[in-house]
Amino acid sequence: MAKRVLIVDDEKNIVVSLEFLLEQAGYQYEIARDGREAMALLEEFSPDLVLLDVMLPHINGFEVCRRIRENAQWAETKIVMLTAKGQEVEMAKGLALGANAYISKPFSTKMLIQKINEILEDDGTTKV
Amino acid sequence: MERQKFEMFFSLGSIFLFLLGMLVAFIAIPMLGKEQLILVIAGAILILMVLSLFISLFFQSYIVSAKRLAEDMRVITTVNPAWRTDVDGPVEMRKLAGAINAFAERYQTVLENQAAEIERAHDELEAEKKRLVALMSELTEGVLVCNVEGQILLYNNLAKELLSHTPESWTSSSAAGLVGLGRSIFGVLDRSVITHALEELTYRTEKHSAYVISRFVTSATNGQLLRVAIAPILQNSQAINGFVLTLEDTTQHSKSSSRRDILLRALTEGVRSPIANIRAAIETIEAYPNIRQEKLNQLYHVISEESLALSARLDELTTEYASDIRAKWQLEKIPGSDLLWAIQRRFEDKLKVSTRSIAAPEPSLWLQVDGYLVVQAATFLVRRLKKSFDVDAVQINLKQAGRLAAFDIIWESSRVDADTMWSWQNQILDSNSDGVSLTIREIAEYHGGEVWYQRDVDTGVAYFRMLLPTTDPPPARRMPVVQSSRPEYYDFDLFRRAGKIGSLQSQKLSELTYTVFDTETTGLDPVADEIISIGAARIVNGRLLRQEIFDQLVDPRRAVSPMATNIHGISTDMLAGHPTIEQVLPAFHHFVEDTVLVGHNAAFDMRLFQQKESRTDIRFTNPVLDTLLLSAVVHPSQSDHSLEAIAERLGIDIVGRHTALGDALLTGDIFLKMLPLLAERGIITLADALQASKETFYARLKY
Secondary structure, X not given: XXXXXXXXXXXXXXXXXXXXXXXXXXXXXXXXXXXXXXXXXXXXXXXXXXXXXXXXXXXXXXXXXXXXXXXXXXXXXXXXXXXXXXXXXXXXHHHHOOOOEEEEOOOOHHHHHHHHHHHHHOOOOOOO | XXXXXXXXXXXXXXXXXXXXXXXXXXXXXXXXXXHHHHHHHHHHHHXXXXXXXXXXXXXXXXXXXXXXXXHHHXXXXXXXXXXXXXXXXXXXXXXXXXXXHHHHHHHHHHHHHHHHHHHHHHHHHHHHHHHHHHHHHHOOOEEEEEXXXXXXXXXXXXXXXXXXXXXXXXXXXXXXXXXXXXXXHHHOOOHHHHHHHHHHHHHHHHOOOOOOOEEXXXXXXXXXXXXXXXXXXXXXXXXXXXXXXEEEEOXXXXXXXXXXXXXXXXXXXXXXXXHHHHXXXXXXXXXXXXXXXHHHHHHHXXXXXXXXXXXXXXXXXXXXXXXXXXXXXXXXXXXXXXXXXXXXXHHHHHHXXXXXXXXXXXXXXXXXXXXXXXXXXXXXXXXXHHHHHOOOEEEEEEEEXXXXXXXXXXXXXXXXXXXXXXXXXXXXXXXXXXXXXXXHHHHHHHOOOEEEEEEOOXXXXXXXXXXXXXXXXXXXXXXXXXXXXXXXXXXXXXXXXXXXXXXXXXXXXXXXXXXXXXXXXXXXXXXXXXXXXXXXXXXXXXXXXXEEEEEEEOEOOOOXXXXXXXXXXXXHHHOOOOOEHHHHHHHHHHHOOOOEEEEOOHHHHHXXXXXXXXXXXXXXXXXXXXXXXXXXXXXXXXXXXXXXXXXXXXXXXXXXXXXXXXXXXXXXXXXXXXXXXXXXOOOOEHHHHHHHHHHOHHHHOOO
């Protein structure tokens, strides 16, 4: 059965590529354009992985990450954070809050899909 | 009093003689004829008249003259050796006056020789002083020296400029501070910031650290953003005796610095997203050559839209921020252990939260931070923890974490509400005393750091972590040497002065701080006329400070009477556009704070102020001394107590009369010269002076 990925990003221009690439890689996906929508879709769609942008309207990416990690129901949900800031301190924060990977923009799409594959093939015992 | 006694004595004597005469007459009358009787009575009356004339002449010639001679003598020996007595009268008195004048002549010569000696020594000192003044004024930084109580002992002009309020800010800021000798630094700079820096310096001094300068950024009460360096002045022991502050204006600097930040962010973070979008689209097209047309069009659209947006953005940024690429803003370099110590002290002393440091930070761990802000942020968090979750013990830790330093506040608690913790990061640290209007998140961002909260569900251990920038330790610097010479705006004697003890009333006149003042008015009626000018200067430690003045014209919103204009030369049209009394009086009230007011014929001025009480809501409750009354106290036999007459008597040159400031300064000179004369009469404290003033005849004069 195809694994599910939730794309959380308000930049429609990145979503154009991401949705196509994920589809080609054999994933089922849904798109949330802000933190609130993401929280709602987490319930409905129960993704295996959340591709999470940090700069979001309403609830930011860190906050969404924290809420996911607080809820035991989503303990197995993987989180890959995307950020346009690319600062060391943010990466430290993201990982500390329970993200499985932290990728700064611009990134190689090939690497991104590879990372997603790795994380989802993995049992979730090792964190990147 | 004595004169009255004399007169009474002589009157009684006369009456006695008259009665004696009557008795003799009574016995003699039967023996005399009518004509003889008339002759005897006329004779007796004549004798009486001659007698009283003689008594009056004697009193005028000897008693009054002697008293005036005594007063003149006192003037010569105390304040004005050039004074000569002009007492006229009988030969004996003239001889005495001549002897006194001869003595005065010689005394004056001796004094002049002595003065010449002193002047030579003084000139040398003056030259040294001028060099220091020049040095101080050349400095591009404002400099202030204070004693431990925060009283200003020295300042340069730049410091005054940076911290002073303009007339425009008078009305808006009631808490406006002033820079002046003996005034408190805490009136112009935030007390908590300075106290924090001093605590830190004490700690460093105690551990003999070579880094004894602390730096911080703060806003003065006039709104100016200042970068401040503070260095302690040590007594022979290690105790801090005072401190030196240097001030730098950073408003401009900081504005340009934050614009640079925006530019930098725009150039780095701002382009990351568009490039990511373009790159993803291109990579997708490359990876899937057989992509369906509709998707391909979408991706092409992304590329074209994002590249156009990028070009436009670059153009915009280069034009807008071209001027802002300059030196980088510097945060203070401090040893990690110092910061940890400051935080621990703060938690324990201010919050009563037991604090344990898990491990001492590596000595090589230095941070580049605004120590004050970081301590405030940590204090804010723990204060909240204590209040909301009853946390009364925490552990703190500071360790290297890659290029950064991680500062942790750790506590154990079962009751934790993560949402609350997260919300704290976005709250402003506005606890009244601290006045930091930033959030913790902003403080972290200001440092290029981060802050977050986490909790281990199994152990129940929770912590806040703050990532802060590190730096290499700076080379050790030596302590600045504080010159002992005396520049323009100094008074190092305040170092030795104990804090204000007891009420003003019991303080010595020689030690009080005064404001000498004068007003000019539209006319001579204190009820109907208005103030058009207020001039004042301060007397601190027995010195009239001619540079610490208040000199303000006031628009009376009515015409100045021609008679008044004749006196002070200020006409109605010269006053248009100046502030009104409602604006000036609060500023003046602030200027005279904590001082004793001294004026010539002060009752008149005080009455004028009183007239404005209801309109301005300003009441002058300062003690008031009047040089007119004090003159009557020290020279009761003189009849003229006008400013000019007193000045002449006391040997003071009169310049700049009939401006409020000129008269205020003259009053100040007079007042200072009167102090030894008052002391001679046993008038030592303020209470003594007020009592003596009250008792003089002039006090009964009411306006």
